[in-house]
Amino acid sequence: MTDRGTFVDFDGRPGVRFERTYPHPPERVWAAITEPGELVHWFPSAVSLEPRVGGAVTFTADPNVDDGSGSVLAFDPPHLLAYTWGGDELHFRLEPTGAGGCTLTLVNVLETRDAAARNAAGWTVCLAELGKQVSGAVADGPHSAAAEPWEPLYDEYVAAGMPAGAPIPGR
Incomplete structure (x- = not known):
């Protein structure tokens, strides 16, 4: 696996960090991470957000978790976006x-340390779909048959020593 996510300390909290470089300007990738019509092609759930600090974020249609909500923590187009998700x-x-x-x-600050391998594998799948989306290729989403399989990635992260043990939906 290339460009593996890493387990990090984020202001005293556990997290997983990913870095991807694209041959596209920030505005193109910004659209992919903020616009519902783009997010549907790579994010694990449908997302809508109010584009301002304190704005509401709504998550729906993820087959593995219940719908939820969050709030925008940072919003500085096209450079910085942060929000809560559970x-x-x-x-x-x-x-x-x-x-x-x-x-x-991308840094996913985790509620619990043992979610690191699970979430890292999930983001690896999602970011592969994001790469397709911003490049103009067909991106059917992380839950599609065309997406990279999650389980072998999870096993690789666990074998590499990333914290694991959080419940896995559907298992």
Whole structure:
């Protein structure tokens, strides 16, 4: 597996961190991480958000978890977006590269340490779908048959020593 997510300390809380570089400007990737019509192609649930700090975030249609809500913690287009999702937080940072592209850093701050391997495997699948979406390829979403299988990724993260043990929906 390339570009593996890493287990990190985020202001004293456990998290998993990912970095991806795209040959697309920040505005293109920003659209993919904020617009419902784009999110549906790569995010694990349907998302709608009020584009302001304190705005509501609504999550629906994830076959593995109940619908939920959160709130926007940071909103600085097209560079910074953070919001709560249950007991977790998602932090997206976009930085332009010298070649006209951008680097996306995603940190999933975890409610519990033992969710690291589970969530890291999930984000690996989701970010592969995001890569397809921003490149104009067909991205059917992380729950589709065309997406990378989650379970082998989870096993790899566990074998690499990432904290594990959180309940896995459907298992």
